[in-house]
Amino acid sequence: MTRFSKIFVELIGARTCQELAIHPESCFVHCLKDIPLYLLSNFKYFVPICLLPLLIKLRSLNKNKLRHTFKYYAECSLVGAACGCGINALICFLRYIFGHFGYTTIVYWPSVIGGCLYNLGSERVKTFFETSVFQCITETFFLKRHNFVSHLIADSKYLQTYIFMICSALILQGKYLYGLKGFWFLQPNPKIPEVENTEHTTCQLHPKISCQRYLGHGMRKYFFLGLTLDVIKAMLSRISKSDSAKFKIYQK
Structure with a gap:
């Protein structure tokens, strides 16, 4: 632990943002540009996340639903940008206040304080x-x-x-049993009501629509779910190699 503290102070703690290659310009200009x-x-x-679900509801769309959807999309984007800008600015601001990078001021406190901006x-x-x-x-x-478990999951x-x-199965089962309405990509099927005379009834799981239409809705829902997750993964995986290589010299 003492050796780690010495390495942190020598390689990171006493350096400026420019020396760590975080940004070449001043912190104020950097925050404005970002x-x-x-x-x-x-x-x-x-x-x-916010706009692809509109494709599923094309037939039932109206101006009110479009307005609420785009308002929700804009609000999510602005809140996310506020959190990111807040964390970015606090990293530089806390270094300016204390005169150096600390164990908690370089990542932890900026993330905690900046993350609280989601309350907006x-x-x-x-x-x-x-x-x-x-x-x-x-x-x-x-x-x-860099540990065995994370590498095992990331590579498989x-x-x-x-x-x-x-x-997913655990979450959906919990929502089904306790009637929870929290966020999740999928919604569990409603409880099937007991019917005394089952000879002249259709499927109890979808009594108002045919089996073919029910299967079609399910296939469409899961298709767009998979498409959404693939798009999100593609966006998250586009990490610049130049940015990730900046700190390699300090890992030695």
Whole structure:
């Protein structure tokens, strides 16, 4: 632990943002230049989450639904940009206040304080950030860590799929049993009511529509779910090699 503290102080703690190659310009100019970049990246990130579901509801769309959807999309993007800009600015600001990078001031406190900016959004947006966005960020951070478990999960598509299926089944079963209405990509089927005379009834799971139409709706829903997840993964995986290579010299 003492050796790690010495390495941190010598290689990171006493250096400036420019020396660590975080940004070449001053911190103030850097924060101003990053505002439009954060806005653009967040508007791009929330496209598949907020706008792709509109394709499923094309027949029932109206002006009111479109207005609420685009308002929700804009609010998610702006709140995400505020959190990102806040964290980015606090990293530089805390270094300026204390005169050096500390163990908690370089990542932890900027993330905690900046993450609290999600409270600027509505209840729906706050619930969405609490139950999905923060978990995605935590998962991405975990998969980038250098340990056996994270490498095992990151390198195995079959293991990722298996974990996703198990977690989805547990969450959906819990929602089904306790009637929860929290955020999740899928919604459990409603409880099947007991019918005394079952000879002249259709499927109890979908009494108002035919089996063919029910299967068609299900296939369409799962198709767009898979498409949404693939698009999100593609956006998250586009990490610049030049940015990731900046700190290699300090890992030696």
